[in-house]
Amino acid sequence: MQPGEGRAMITFDAVHKRFPNGTTAVDDLSLDMPEGGVTVLVGSSGCGKTTTLRMINRMLDPTSGTIRVGGKDVLEQDAALLRRSIGYVIQQSGLFPHRTVLDNVATVPLLLGWGRRKARARASELLETVGLTAESGKRYPHQLSGGQQQRVGVARALAADPPVLLMDEPFGAVDPVVRTQLQDELMRLQSELNKTIVFVTHDIDEAVRLGDRIAVFRTGGRLVQCAEPGELLARPADAFVADFLGAERGLKLLSLSTLKDVEYEEAATVHADEPAPSRTSGGPRWLLVLSPARTPLGWLDTDEHDGGGTAAAAPLLPVRPLRGTDSLLSALNESVASPSGLVARVDDSGALMGVISREEIHTHAGRTHTAAARPSGSAV
Numbered sequence: 001m002q003p004g005e006g007r008a009m010i011t012f013d014a015v016h017k018r019f020p021n022g023t024t025a026v027d028d029l030s031l032d033m034p035e036g037g038v039t040v041l042v043g044s045s046g047c048g049k050t051t052t053l054r055m056i057n058r059m060l061d062p063t064s065g066t067i068r069v070g071g072k073d074v075l076e077q078d079a080a081l082l083r084r085s086i087g088y089v090i091q092q093s094g095l096f097p098h099r100t101v102l103d104n105v106a107t108v109p110l111l112l113g114w115g116r117r118k119a120r121a122r123a124s125e126l127l128e129t130v131g132l133t134a135e136s137g138k139r140y141p142h143q144l145s146g147g148q149q150q151r152v153g154v155a156r157a158l159a160a161d162p163p164v165l166l167m168d169e170p171f172g173a174v175d176p177v178v179r180t181q182l183q184d185e186l187m188r189l190q191s192e193l194n195k196t197i198v199f200v201t202h203d204i205d206e207a208v209r210l211g212d213r214i215a216v217f218r219t220g221g222r223l224v225q226c227a228e229p230g231e232l233l234a235r236p237a238d239a240f241v242a243d244f245l246g247a248e249r250g251l252k253l254l255s256l257s258t259l260k261d262v263e264y265e266e267a268a269t270v271h272a273d274e275p276a277p278s279r280t281s282g283g284p285r286w287l288l289v290l291s292p293a294r295t296p297l298g299w300l301d302t303d304e305h306d307g308g309g310t311a312a313a314a315p316l317l318p319v320r321p322l323r324g325t326d327s328l329l330s331a332l333n334e335s336v337a338s339p340s341g342l343v344a345r346v347d348d349s350g351a352l353m354g355v356i357s358r359e360e361i362h363t364h365a366g367r368t369h370t371a372a373a374r375p376s377g378s379a380v
């Protein structure tokens with residue numbers, strides 16, 4: 001079973017939220033969030049994502065309708081206890097500035113009466129889990145970078161090992177490089193922990209990357225479509241969703257398929273310490289120069305080389321080898337950037353397996369689209 005296909009851990013049933021000033025933030029929301037999956041809520045500013053999230057742990061209560069977590073109506077549970085049993089991560093990490101990082105992470109276990117020693121031991125273990133050193137536990141939040149503070153926020157939310165994690169734009173305030181690292185880290189953690197995660201973001205790329213299911217909202221708190229990323233990208237329910245996904249939604253779809261099943265062919269290669277062939281040798285124009293461990297070092301253009309010297313000493317053009325876990329989108333990008341139009345496919349150790357042609361990548365890209373565009377359940 002894929003993550004996100006399990007039974008519903010959180011259910012919204014005809015939920016409305018109207019604020020006293022008359023604003024309807026959430027309008028007739030019925031939605032299931034599967035156990036052990038990541039449900040991402042996306043949509044433009046003010047469409048009710050945060051309000052939806054905050055009703056799950058009773059930071060806000062619905063005006064009408066029912067929300068259940070683990071089968072239990074949240075309104076029948078004590079709000080403070082419910083909040084402690086659900087992890088919550090927000091954009092500006094929300095750490096207590098006058099407490100050390102370790103004490104910040106230990107907050108909920110202490111509230112739950114674990115005792116100082118046990119709570120701190122757990123906090124220290126969690127800092128390591130989210131990629132921080134034990135030493136950083138002694139610092140205060142302002143002594144950490146924005147990205148590190150977000151990691152502490154995630155560690156704090158995980159401290160009491162809650163089954164549900166609510167994340168409200170947790171990576172919204174960090175630069176794109178750190179953001180990608182934090183996303184990678186979250187995916188790694190999730191593959192071990194299998195939490196039920198509800199994740200709010202503005203960023204559709206982040207949603208496609210992290211979500212098992214994506215729920216798209218529009219202004220007025222209306223859910224327009226909730227689907228797996230592939231289905232959403234291939235079959236947006238209406239023009240609003242298509243617009244929201246953007247002009248590159250076809251390319252985004254390719255980011256969901258990997259090179260695992262794409263066929264490769266034998267590559268024309270030359271070893272680094274062999275003599276560099278020239279155009280007069282009559283072989284193929286482009287050769288991949290390999291290290292002794294068969295790692296691709298670069299492309300040799302025999303049309304531009306007069307012969308003489310070793311292949312390693314010849315002017316080489318850069319190669320960016322791809323693995324089976326890399327996406328079809330990366331392959332398409334590399335096939336455009338590669339001087340030979342070929343993509344070098346390597347194994348997990350980085351050794352060359354073969355090359356994939358631009359045509360093969362295009363064929364797979366087309367097939368991915370055709371398959372995704374087919375309504376689910378229809379015959380292949």
Ligand SMILES: Nc1ncnc2c1ncn2[C@@H]1O[C@H](COP(=O)(O)OP(=O)(O)OP(=O)(O)O)[C@@H](O)[C@H]1O
Nearest residue numbers: 019021023024025044045046047048049050051052
């Ligand atoms: N306490 C409140 N009182 C009145 N209106 C509110 C309150 N909180 C939110 N709203 C309004 O409810 C609507 C939904 O807000 P919400 O914060 O849930 O949207 P959002 O999709 O999370 O937006 P953003 O992406 O900008 O964070 C907005 O129109 C907002 O102005």
